[in-house]
Amino acid sequence: MAETARDIADELRERIRSGDLAPGKRLPGEPALVKQHGVAKETARRALMLLVTEGLAVRKKGSGTYVREFQPIRRVANKRLAQEGWGDGRSIWSADVGERPMSVTGLRVYEAPAPDDVARILDLAEGAPVVVRDRLFTVEGEPVQAAISYLPADLVRESAIAQEDTGPGGTYARLAELGAKPVRFIEELRSRMPSQEETDRLHLTEGTPVVEIYRTALTEDGRPVEVNRMLLDAGVYVMEYHITG
Structure with missing residues (x-):
């Protein structure tokens, strides 16, 4: 044969x-x-x-x-979202990469009307304002993830979340200070082929798919306070989940 x-x-x-x-x-x-x-x-x-x-x-x-010379990034969702990390002033991102050289580039922070799907998830009125944090993560000089976070503007516009530097612990630490501490997260994942714009931004090679993740952060009383749309280079990530019954 x-x-x-x-x-x-x-x-x-x-x-x-x-x-x-x-x-x-x-x-x-x-x-x-x-x-x-x-x-x-x-x-x-x-x-x-x-x-x-x-x-x-x-x-x-x-x-x-x-x-490929680039070593895969192991994304352990349970570990990266644990309060013991961001609550102690560490970034969520550091849980993925450890000591490997990393940076955040192309950061843009601005206020805009919420996209329809984001407004629905955040339980906001149509076109309600959100603070948007759009950035690109690189490891060892290679872009590996693009992320856009949306947060209710009425909640966060007067906080460091609306600034480029959110401070120790990042967005979730600042939400906790505002009385909106995230305690539960929902992630939806799908794999697809990227658009040309996404291919260019992540420097993807021909035929490489992306993993798209929508994460919603919720408070103790179930209030959604952030939607984060992440786009990962599927060729460099290993997704790990720890599930207990």
């Missing part, structure tokens, strides 16, 4: 995981795979693209496909 793109990708993946193909090393090109496996060029191309979409490889225009 003729080999499929999946068969070839499985073989290359095993070579990557065994260390035979080290980070930064060039993978066999389409002509080499065609010759080695006796398959059509399109099959060889799909095999390489499978590794790209899995985050194991990156394509460099005019050069070839290489084993």
